Amino acid sequence: MARAAASKSQTRIQREKTEQILAAALVVFSKYGFRGSTIDQIANEAGLSKPNLLYYFDGKDEIHARLLARMLDTWLAPLRTLDETGDPVEEILGYVTRKLEMARDYPRESRLFANEILQGAPRVIDQIKGPLKNLVDEKAEVIRHWAAEGKIADVDPYHLIFSIWATTQHYADFNAQVSVILGPRADDWFDGARSYLTKLFICALRPAKA
Amino acid sequence: MARAAASKSQTRIQREKTEQILAAALVVFSKYGFRGSTIDQIANEAGLSKPNLLYYFDGKDEIHARLLARMLDTWLAPLRTLDETGDPVEEILGYVTRKLEMARDYPRESRLFANEILQGAPRVIDQIKGPLKNLVDEKAEVIRHWAAEGKIADVDPYHLIFSIWATTQHYADFNAQVSVILGPRADDWFDGARSYLTKLFICALRPAKA
Amino acid sequence: MARAAASKSQTRIQREKTEQILAAALVVFSKYGFRGSTIDQIANEAGLSKPNLLYYFDGKDEIHARLLARMLDTWLAPLRTLDETGDPVEEILGYVTRKLEMARDYPRESRLFANEILQGAPRVIDQIKGPLKNLVDEKAEVIRHWAAEGKIADVDPYHLIFSIWATTQHYADFNAQVSVILGPRADDWFDGARSYLTKLFICALRPAKA
Amino acid sequence: MARAAASKSQTRIQREKTEQILAAALVVFSKYGFRGSTIDQIANEAGLSKPNLLYYFDGKDEIHARLLARMLDTWLAPLRTLDETGDPVEEILGYVTRKLEMARDYPRESRLFANEILQGAPRVIDQIKGPLKNLVDEKAEVIRHWAAEGKIADVDPYHLIFSIWATTQHYADFNAQVSVILGPRADDWFDGARSYLTKLFICALRPAKA
DNA sequence: AATGAATGAGTTTTCATTCAT
DNA sequence: AATGAATGAAAACTCATTCAT
Numbered sequence: 001m002a003r004a005a006a007s008k009s010q011t012r013i014q015r016e017k018t019e020q021i022l023a024a025a026l027v028v029f030s031k032y033g034f035r036g037s038t039i040d041q042i043a044n045e046a047g048l049s050k051p052n053l054l055y056y057f058d059g060k061d062e063i064h065a066r067l068l069a070r071m072l073d074t075w076l077a078p079l080r081t082l083d084e085t086g087d088p089v090e091e092i093l094g095y096v097t098r099k100l101e102m103a104r105d106y107p108r109e110s111r112l113f114a115n116e117i118l119q120g121a122p123r124v125i126d127q128i129k130g131p132l133k134n135l136v137d138e139k140a141e142v143i144r145h146w147a148a149e150g151k152i153a154d155v156d157p158y159h160l161i162f163s164i165w166a167t168t169q170h171y172a173d174f175n176a177q178v179s180v181i182l183g184p185r186a187d188d189w190f191d192g193a194r195s196y197l198t199k200l201f202i203c204a205l206r207p208a209k210a
Numbered sequence: 211m212a213r214a215a216a217s218k219s220q221t222r223i224q225r226e227k228t229e230q231i232l233a234a235a236l237v238v239f240s241k242y243g244f245r246g247s248t249i250d251q252i253a254n255e256a257g258l259s260k261p262n263l264l265y266y267f268d269g270k271d272e273i274h275a276r277l278l279a280r281m282l283d284t285w286l287a288p289l290r291t292l293d294e295t296g297d298p299v300e301e302i303l304g305y306v307t308r309k310l311e312m313a314r315d316y317p318r319e320s321r322l323f324a325n326e327i328l329q330g331a332p333r334v335i336d337q338i339k340g341p342l343k344n345l346v347d348e349k350a351e352v353i354r355h356w357a358a359e360g361k362i363a364d365v366d367p368y369h370l371i372f373s374i375w376a377t378t379q380h381y382a383d384f385n386a387q388v389s390v391i392l393g394p395r396a397d398d399w400f401d402g403a404r405s406y407l408t409k410l411f412i413c414a415l416r417p418a419k420a
Numbered sequence: 421m422a423r424a425a426a427s428k429s430q431t432r433i434q435r436e437k438t439e440q441i442l443a444a445a446l447v448v449f450s451k452y453g454f455r456g457s458t459i460d461q462i463a464n465e466a467g468l469s470k471p472n473l474l475y476y477f478d479g480k481d482e483i484h485a486r487l488l489a490r491m492l493d494t495w496l497a498p499l500r501t502l503d504e505t506g507d508p509v510e511e512i513l514g515y516v517t518r519k520l521e522m523a524r525d526y527p528r529e530s531r532l533f534a535n536e537i538l539q540g541a542p543r544v545i546d547q548i549k550g551p552l553k554n555l556v557d558e559k560a561e562v563i564r565h566w567a568a569e570g571k572i573a574d575v576d577p578y579h580l581i582f583s584i585w586a587t588t589q590h591y592a593d594f595n596a597q598v599s600v601i602l603g604p605r606a607d608d609w610f611d612g613a614r615s616y617l618t619k620l621f622i623c624a625l626r627p628a629k630a
Numbered sequence: 631m632a633r634a635a636a637s638k639s640q641t642r643i644q645r646e647k648t649e650q651i652l653a654a655a656l657v658v659f660s661k662y663g664f665r666g667s668t669i670d671q672i673a674n675e676a677g678l679s680k681p682n683l684l685y686y687f688d689g690k691d692e693i694h695a696r697l698l699a700r701m702l703d704t705w706l707a708p709l710r711t712l713d714e715t716g717d718p719v720e721e722i723l724g725y726v727t728r729k730l731e732m733a734r735d736y737p738r739e740s741r742l743f744a745n746e747i748l749q750g751a752p753r754v755i756d757q758i759k760g761p762l763k764n765l766v767d768e769k770a771e772v773i774r775h776w777a778a779e780g781k782i783a784d785v786d787p788y789h790l791i792f793s794i795w796a797t798t799q800h801y802a803d804f805n806a807q808v809s810v811i812l813g814p815r816a817d818d819w820f821d822g823a824r825s826y827l828t829k830l831f832i833c834a835l836r837p838a839k840a
Numbered sequence: 841a842a843t844g845a846a847t848g849a850g851t852t853t854t855c856a857t858t859c860a861t
Numbered sequence: 862a863a864t865g866a867a868t869g870a871a872a873a874c875t876c877a878t879t880c881a882t
Contacts, residue, residue, distance in 0.1 A: 031329060031330065032245065032329060033243045033245060033246065033325075033328075033329060034246070035242065035243060035245045035246030036243060036244065036245030036246065036329070111328055114324075114328055114383075114384075115243075115325075115328055115329075117383075117384045117386050117387050118243075118321055118324055118325055118328065118383055118384070118386075119241065119242060119243060119246070120241065120386045121386040121387065125386070125390070128386070128387055128390050128391075129390050132387075132390075132391075133390055133391055133393075136391050153409075155406060155409070156402055156405070156406050158391060158392060158402075159402055159403055159406035159407070160406070162377070162380055162381075162388065162391075162403075163377045163380075163406070163407070163410060165380065165384075166376040166377045166379075166380035166384075167372070167373045167376045167377060169376075170372055170373075170375070170376035171372075173324075173327075173328055174324075174327045174328070174375075174376075176327050176328075176330045176331040176335070176338070177327050177331065177338055177342075178372065180335070180338050180339050180342075180343055181338075181342075181343055181346050181347075181368060181372075182368060183343075192366055192368075192369055193369055193372075195366070196365060196366050196369035196370070196373070197369070197373070199363075199365070199414065200365075200373060200410070200414045203413040203414050203416075204409070204410045204413055204414070
């Protein structure tokens with residue numbers, strides 16, 4: 001009962017179709033949420049028949065799980081690169097920028113994740129409790145050190161991280177609203193946001209004068 | 211086939227049941243999203259039979275629409291109170307605090323709204339384009355004036371508002387994640403968040419020294 | 421989520437439909453086996469729509485389970501009446517006759533049960549290990565006593581019981597074959613079988629001459 | 631589209647694969663019944679790919695048909711050996727023993743057959759009406775002669791045969807039940823059954839004293 | 841107003857079978 | 862001969878909605 005997607009050595013077609021399906025699933029899931037999406041929609045978007053799609057994946061759940069799993073790595077990558085030996089303010093601002101770029105370049109991934117968390121993270125709670133929390137704890141410690149050494153202002157590292165996530169992902173997750181409000185300037189949200197957020201966080205991080 | 215909900219003069223019972231249903235719908239919709247929720251769940255939560263629920267509302271769509279409609283007012287209230295004659299920094303910080311309180315006191319409402327926007331706001335796009343945008347434009351103008359007059363720092367008012375929304379609602383919308391990351395301190399997120407955000411925005415708004 | 425079939429106080433309609441469905445399910449399951457039967461067939465046989473049928477039962481499994489459960493009692497009734505204070509040979513012959521009557525009067529029930537056991541009893545194994553085994557053990561003990569006291573021949577009570585089950589149920593379970601082989605006399609199989617089996621078991625049970 | 635299975639002269643490989651498939655099909659069909667078995671299961675059990683399996687057989691139906699066809703011969707073999715020139719009681723007891731050995735050695739074959747008959751013998755009805763009935767009629771005639779000549783008791787030969795079939799096959803067909811009821815002694819059912827059945831049928835056949 | 845009953849239109853999934861190589 | 866890929870038809874179940882009372 002070896003399923004194609006599970007075998008170690010995949011054929012070219014298998015890889016292609018798997019990618020095709022995951023790409024289609026991302027489009028659909030990020031738009032309608034898990035429950036709101038149908039396999040039909042995904043199959044359609046992928047240009048496959050429903051049974052053919054199910055030849056590659058065991059079901060809706062598995063597609064979703066695979067999507068989220070592969071996403072989490074990418075999602076955490078920017079935080080991982082936060083370097084404790086680098087310049088603190090620069091490091092954090094760099095993180096903000098990278099997150100903002102991700103919101104621009106991978107808005108659907110962001111919405112997929114947001115959808116999941118919004119509904120209580122039923123399917124990724126383990127990964128949040130494990131890898132994600134560990135990474136955040138680690139980097140929070142780095143930030144705390146910087147603050148203790150006076151290299152940055154005395155901020156709570158967790159709330160700092162939350163605010164970075166929130167402000168950057170907002171442009172992807174709530175794009176429907178942002179677009180309407182920015183009106184004709186919506187297409188250039190990125191530059192405005194970067195400029196604003198850079199100022200915001202520079203200010204927040206600048207160490208108090210001695 | 212006069213439906214209760216349509217008639218102008220509702221009896222007390224009608225009003226009560228309507229409230230009961232909307233309250234139940236909020237619980238369910240905010241948890242599972244629109245498509246993920248079933249009328250059965252809502253009826254159950256409301257303690258009514260499904261047909262009885264549908265006596266008061268034309269259907270799932272209508273319940274959802276009514277819920278969002280009534281919420282939007284509440285949702286925008288804090289921004290409405292932003293007083294152009296008040297102290298700029300105080301006004302904005304007050305707005306931040308009120309939004310944070312709403313995230314604490316009405317997390318389900320926040321998630322309901324977030325769910326809707328996330329999926330492209332299909333059912334509230336009109337209200338976003340109308341009342342919401344108008345209000346934001348109006349208050350953005352106020353903020354711009356403050357900035358022009360040097361009463362606050364020179365920030366883009368729209369991105370400022372986005373950042374306030376994002377940072378405050380984050381605690382409601384992404385609560386599943388916040389809880390895990392804060393661990394045992396999760397219950398007290400409010401104080402930590404208020405303290406952090408107050409500092410963040412004070413700093414961002416403090417006018418540059420002349 | 422209270423399902424009709426589960427509530428304690430059923431309406432007349434509920435009882436009727438439930439019976440209707442179980443009767444239809446017996447016809448279908450006994451003919452095609454569990455996997456070979458479809459809800460469509462049962463609904464059709466019952467004169468109901470499929471969703472309506474599923475309004476009364478949670479699914480195919482539940483229908484099958486309910487059928488088997490209610491049947492087991494009936495099925496074991498004849499053995500239960502085996503009276504240790506009665507005349508041994510008469511008691512056992514009476515049991516044979518009652519089992520044969522059941523094969524005549526409830527052939528579909530017999531086949532339903534046979535089907536289940538044949539496939540390893542996946543859904544009734546617990547009831548076999550429990551109530552059925554207990555009852556058989558109890559009655560086997562009775563028979564053993566009779567044999568020990570010389571009231572019947574020295575037979576293994578378990579194999580005796582097996583042979584009674586086998587020979588009587590054969591007429592129901594393998595009716596398709598029996599009918600063909602008996603040809604025109606098939607309709608009267610009962611009398612022939614009773615006569616034959618009576619002789620068979622009288623002979624087997626008659627205590628050896630002292 | 632010459633199919634392997636149809637061609638007269640099969641290569642060694644073809645014969646081997648055919649056997650492999652039939653062996654696998656026996657395992658699966660006897661366990662789950664015809665409808666409950668899938669080609670996937672059979673292919674898996676046979677260690678072949680599904681399309682490859684279907685290269686050798688036209689479909690599920692054909693595999694099943696072939697299996698039953700080849701089985702029927704084996705199945706009837708013991709009865710065929712019933713020799714009218716032999717000692718009547720010995721011949722019949724020998725038949726009982728051989729049937730019991732088959733129940734022990736080929737329980738899956740027995741269950742496959744039982745499954746089929748239980749469901750009305752849709753796929754073997756012709757062979758039952760033909761070869762099987764003919765053989766039974768022939769041997770019944772032999773038995774009747776023996777009875778008429780007073781060599782055995784005056785029993786109905788058809789019901790005698792039924793009872794032999796029933797009592798012996800019971801151990802294979804209803805093994806799930808037998809095992810539970812015999813408990814720890816289940817592994818040795820054969821000796822107990824042979825001893826019991828031998829006594830049972832000796833007694834039934836012993837001619838009445840003159 | 842209220843509810844038990846019913847249903848049509850999906851939605852996921854399974855599976856025998858075919859296609860292409 | 863063999864297999865990866867594909868599919869149409871069915872099957873189980875779900876759910877918003879309607880019916881009847």
